[in-house]
Amino acid sequence: MKKSNLEKLEEKELQELAVKLGISIRKSAKKQEIIKILQSAKAAPISKQESYTKNKPSAAETGGSTADQQHAEAAQPAQSVQQAVEESKFYTGTPPEEFRLPAELPYHYGDDRIVLLVRDPHWAYSYWEVSRKKLEIERGNLGKAGEDAYLALRVYDVTDIRFAGGNDHGHYDIGIYDRVGNWYINTGMPGRSFIVDLGLKTQDGKFITLARSNVVRTPRDSVSDILDEEWMIPDSDFERIFALSGGLSAFTGASSADIRLAAGGKLPFGISSPGMGSLALMSPSKKKQKAFWFVLNTELIVYGATEPDAKVSVQGRPITLRPDGTFTLRFALPDGKQIIECSATSADEVETRCITPEVIRSTKAS
Amino acid sequence: MEKGYLSIVLHAHLPFVRHPEYEDFLEEDWLFEAISETYIPLINVFDSLVSDGVDFRITMSLTPTLIAMLTDQFLQERYLRHITRLIQLSESEVERTRWQPQFHELARMYRERFNNCKYIFETKYGGNLVSAFKKFQDMGKLEIITCAATHGFLPLMELSPNAVRAQIAIAAQNYEKHLGRPPRGIWLPECGYYPGLEEILKQYGIKFFFTDSHGILYGSPRPKYGVFAPIYCPNGVAAFGRDLESSKQVWSAQEGYPGDYCYRDFYRDIGFDLDYDYIHPYLHGDGTRTNLGVKYYQITGSTEHKEPYIRARAVGKAAEHAGNFMFNREKQAEYLFSIMDRKPIIVSPYDAELFGHWWFEGPEWLDFLFRKLHYDQDNIRPITPMEYLDENPKNQKATPSLSSWGYKGYAEVWLEGSNDWVYRHLHKAAQRMVELAGNNNPGNHADGLALRALNQAARELLLAQSSDWAFIMKTGTMVQYAVKRTKDHVNSFNALYTMINEKKIDRKFLEDLENRDNIFPELDYKVYA
Numbered sequence: 051m052k053k054s055n056l057e058k059l060e061e062k063e064l065q066e067l068a069v070k071l072g073i074s075i076r077k078s079a080k081k082q083e084i085i086k087i088l089q090s091a092k093a094a095p096i097s098k099q100e101s102y103t104k105n106k107p108s109a110a111e112t113g114g115s116t117a118d119q120q121h122a123e124a125a126q127p128a129q130s131v132q133q134a135v136e137e138s139k140f141y142t143g144t145p146p147e148e149f150r151l152p153a154e155l156p157y158h159y160g161d162d163r164i165v166l167l168v169r170d171p172h173w174a175y176s177y178w179e180v181s182r183k184k185l186e187i188e189r190g191n192l193g194k195a196g197e198d199a200y201l202a203l204r205v206y207d208v209t210d211i212r213f214a215g216g217n218d219h220g221h222y223d224i225g226i227y228d229r230v231g232n233w234y235i236n237t238g239m240p241g242r243s244f245i246v247d248l249g250l251k252t253q254d255g256k257f258i259t260l261a262r263s264n265v266v267r268t269p270r271d272s273v274s275d276i277l278d279e280e281w282m283i284p285d286s287d288f289e290r291i292f293a294l295s296g297g298l299s300a301f302t303g304a305s306s307a308d309i310r311l312a313a314g315g316k317l318p319f320g321i322s323s324p325g326m327g328s329l330a331l332m333s334p335s336k337k338k339q340k341a342f343w344f345v346l347n348t349e350l351i352v353y354g355a356t357e358p359d360a361k362v363s364v365q366g367r368p369i370t371l372r373p374d375g376t377f378t379l380r381f382a383l384p385d386g387k388q389i390i391e392c393s394a395t396s397a398d399e400v401e402t403r404c405i406t407p408e409v410i411r412s413t414k415a416s
Numbered sequence: 417m418e419k420g421y422l423s424i425v426l427h428a429h430l431p432f433v434r435h436p437e438y439e440d441f442l443e444e445d446w447l448f449e450a451i452s453e454t455y456i457p458l459i460n461v462f463d464s465l466v467s468d469g470v471d472f473r474i475t476m477s478l479t480p481t482l483i484a485m486l487t488d489q490f491l492q493e494r495y496l497r498h499i500t501r502l503i504q505l506s507e508s509e510v511e512r513t514r515w516q517p518q519f520h521e522l523a524r525m526y527r528e529r530f531n532n533c534k535y536i537f538e539t540k541y542g543g544n545l546v547s548a549f550k551k552f553q554d555m556g557k558l559e560i561i562t563c564a565a566t567h568g569f570l571p572l573m574e575l576s577p578n579a580v581r582a583q584i585a586i587a588a589q590n591y592e593k594h595l596g597r598p599p600r601g602i603w604l605p606e607c608g609y610y611p612g613l614e615e616i617l618k619q620y621g622i623k624f625f626f627t628d629s630h631g632i633l634y635g636s637p638r639p640k641y642g643v644f645a646p647i648y649c650p651n652g653v654a655a656f657g658r659d660l661e662s663s664k665q666v667w668s669a670q671e672g673y674p675g676d677y678c679y680r681d682f683y684r685d686i687g688f689d690l691d692y693d694y695i696h697p698y699l700h701g702d703g704t705r706t707n708l709g710v711k712y713y714q715i716t717g718s719t720e721h722k723e724p725y726i727r728a729r730a731v732g733k734a735a736e737h738a739g740n741f742m743f744n745r746e747k748q749a750e751y752l753f754s755i756m757d758r759k760p761i762i763v764s765p766y767d768a769e770l771f772g773h774w775w776f777e778g779p780e781w782l783d784f785l786f787r788k789l790h791y792d793q794d795n796i797r798p799i800t801p802m803e804y805l806d807e808n809p810k811n812q813k814a815t816p817s818l819s820s821w822g823y824k825g826y827a828e829v830w831l832e833g834s835n836d837w838v839y840r841h842l843h844k845a846a847q848r849m850v851e852l853a854g855n856n857n858p859g860n861h862a863d864g865l866a867l868r869a870l871n872q873a874a875r876e877l878l879l880a881q882s883s884d885w886a887f888i889m890k891t892g893t894m895v896q897y898a899v900k901r902t903k904d905h906v907n908s909f910n911a912l913y914t915m916i917n918e919k920k921i922d923r924k925f926l927e928d929l930e931n932r933d934n935i936f937p938e939l940d941y942k943v944y945a
Contacts, residue, residue, distance in 0.1 A: 131667045131668065131672055131674075131675075132667045132767070132821070133822075133823055133829070133891065134774075135667075135767050135769070135770045135774045135775075136767055136769075136887065137887075137891045137893055138682060138769070138773065138774045139430065139446055139450065139767075139769045139773065140443075140446055140884075140888055140893050140894050141707075141893055142442060142443075142445050142446075142449075142706050142707050143683070143685060143687060143688060143705070143706050143707035144442060144700075144704050144705065144706040144707075151900075152899075152900050152903040152904050152907060153903065153907050154903070155841050155903055155906055155907065156841075156910070159844050161844075165575065165839075165840075165843060167572055167575075167827070167831060167839065168571065168818065168826070168827060169826060169827050169828055169831050170824060170825070170826035170827065170828055171826070173828075175831055175836060177836075177839065177840050179840075232836060232837075232840075264575055267611075267818075269634065269817045269818035269819065269826065270634045270636070270817050271634070272634065273633060273634060273638050274634065274635065274636035274637060274638045274814075275638075276636050276637040276638060277637055277638055292633065292642050294642065294644070294661070294748070294751075294752060295629060295632075295633055295642030295643040295644065295657070295659075295660070343720065347691075349512070349691065349694075365514070379511060380508070380511065380512050380694065381511070381512055381513075381514055381515055382512050382513055382515065382516050382519065383515065384515055384516055388515060
């Protein structure tokens with residue numbers, strides 16, 4: 051992100067951009083400060099993420115590529131039809147109401163806590179809070195080095211080990227800006243376990259843990275290598291069953307890479323063809339995006355009154371009168387001629403009156 | 417002899433929306449529309465299949481929030497008010513369209529449908545549609561499964577096993593109360609599974625659940641039959657995987673049935689098309705235009721211009737699509753049977769509200785499908801997961817992989833920029849609820865007020881946990897309402913938490929909450945201990 055581009059934005063827009071990027075910034079931060087943070091954080095966890103410290107050789111090296119990250123970040127996911135249907139349950143056609151805003155939720159809970167959640171095979175999400183008091187004490191304990199120590203997350207690979215500090219497969223740090231905040235972490239490693247520490251890091255690299263997260267395990271994003279011997283079947287058969295499971299054109303076969311994509315739900319159901327009219331309508335928001343338009347319809351109101359106990363018919367059908375003997379009928383009026391025979395007969399069936407208007411509609415449009 | 421099985425699974429769910437504090441409330445329409453357009457049409461389809469002697473099998477979730485609303489007297493009365501208004505509207509429409517034969521016929525159709533809804537709802541089932549679904553379960557045609565109590569997305573709740581356990585325990589209790597026996601299966605909210613969840617399911621007697629395709633395919637050890645046979649988790653709970661091919665025929669943009677041009681258009685509604693003064697009496701209090709459920713046009717094509725809906729043609733199309741679906745399942749089963757050493761099961765799950773609400777002809781499609789399956793072929797047999805397990809008790813042991821059926825297959829729909837802020841508060845509230853349940857035992861609280869506050873705190877937490885709020889925040893419809901609900905429930909919870917700890921309970925505050933958020937009256941907060 052170029053600094054010059056950022057400079058063009060208003061302070062509020064920069065704040066919004068930060069929110070979009072998942073970067074927490076103090077409400078009171080000034081424009082230049084935000085730009086600085088955005089510039090340094092933009093590529094994070096790439097540029098801000100400090101180098102990966104490997105404690106011992108492990109499978110942790112595999113996985114985690116920039117390509118994965120770009121894939122996961124692919125802009126504007128196509129909305130799936132399934133999602134559109136689920137959304138339609140909540141669609142009444144009405145623009146959002148204005149509610150009296152409910153009271154805000156607590157900004158923090160006074161804890162020293164960090165939590166880690168799995169988003170998908172490549173990404174985790176962390177939120178944390180640390181009290182001012184705790185922060186001051188720990189800074190103080192660091193002495194002079196504490197003055198310019200900064201908050202950081204340390205992401206540990208703890209796959210298949212009981213983490214006791216120091217025995218991880220490897221770790222890396224991410225610099226952060228707020229004592230109450232959150233961050234999306236690109237672990238890039240499916241099928242591995244992680245813990246995150248929230249800590250204070252000194253300029254010379256010392257890391258003091260303030261809070262430690264729960265352990266999470268990212269899901270696998272491919273078939274398991276573990277084959278149950280007892281159930282072993284020839285690979286070729288498995289490939290075919292697997293291909294069918296993946297739902298790709300069932301009888302043509304497909305490469306395993308395609309299947310992986312399909313099975314991961316990344317490909318098959320996106321709305322990609324603008325030619326499909328019905329689908330363009332599936333998103334309620336699209337409904338509003340039409341060009342200039344003009345609609346005109348005509349309706350005809352026929353109304354009258356007679357004795358409340360009289361019998362009235364219009365075009366041969368009996369009409370119910372209001373208690374005061376009046377009635378109103380409303381018709382959509384198409385082009386052409388309408389002959390509206392109306393008759394009223396007194397209750398004793400002695401007298402009958404007929405009134406028959408004729409109405410012609412003829413429409414021209416240009 | 418059949419070569420395979422077909423298991424159609426419908427997930428019926430709506431979040432708990434009930435606002436007695438307002439004279440009328442727009443979001444309550446979610447339930448009313450689903451009743452008129454999906455639940456009653458499905459009941460009618462089941463009834464007609466039964467009366468024509470068509471043997472069918474459907475597995476259907478009724479989520480605890482949906483059951484709570486369908487059995488709530490206040491909402492039942494509001495539905496009757498709603499449908500009575502619609503009947504009036506449809507009567508005016510029959511008159512108004514007199515000179516336009518194509519619309520007139522449709523207006524009469526709506527009048528008949530709305531009258532039928534009222535009859536089915538009020539006269540036939542005494543306002544309680546759960547009893548209608550129970551009837552088909554008791555006949556052995558329908559397997560009703562449960563869901564987490566308030567549709568909380570469980571992979572993002574794993575942090576608090578007690579909170580997950582409460583979601584399942586309360587669901588099982590709710591199910592038994594309304595359906596007269598414990599649930600045997602569960603639809604995990606959003607198909608969200610994480611390894612280990614089966615331990616909690618087993619505690620409540622649940623024998624099977626579903627995952628999306630990759631949940632099974634990426635299971636470990638590698639499942640031999642892919643999604644075409646269930647796997648047993650190591651503790652013996654079975655997991656069935658979604659078949660992508662049959663899903664795609666309904667959901668897919670390119671090939672999906674509901675997008676057919678001659679089906680009814682969902683968005684074009686007289687609430688927007690007709691003269692404001694005319695429809696005004698049928699709108700909500702603030703008079704904002706809204707969908708009224710009378711729709712006269714077909715999808716037509718990609719233009720704004722829409723042609724009038726032709727009912728007979730659309731129903732014919734539904735029959736054609738049902739035939740196509742069956743044909744493809746037959747071919748699929750035949751082929752799988754030839755390469756597997758057992759009969760495959762094809763599991764096709766859908767949102768129930770797809771049928772009728774979104775896809776107006778969906779219930780007819782289901783009706784045709786089961787008739788055709790019954791009369792026209794013998795390659796595939798409709799089955800419920802429980803029947804499958806009875807017939808095929810031996811299955812491979814493997815643990816499914818973390819997954820959901822949301823976009824991209826994991827947690828991203830419910831964990832992204834628009835909604836990730838909720839988890840800090842939901843997790844804290846869950847932690848506090850567990851703490852309350854641990855510190856308070858009924859012996860300490862002879863006083864009924866404290867007990868009630870503890871139970872209500874649990875209700876507020878549960879309601880805040882509905883995945884629907886995060887979903888709505890992400891998709892951008894009715895965002896304010898979803899934010900309001902989340903904040904209201906968390907704030908109410910926090911207030912109760914403080915009152916309980918300070919032993920100063922505001923009776924009025926508590927009673928207001930009890931009256932509004934009256935879900936799960938049988939709930940016992942100790943479920944969090």
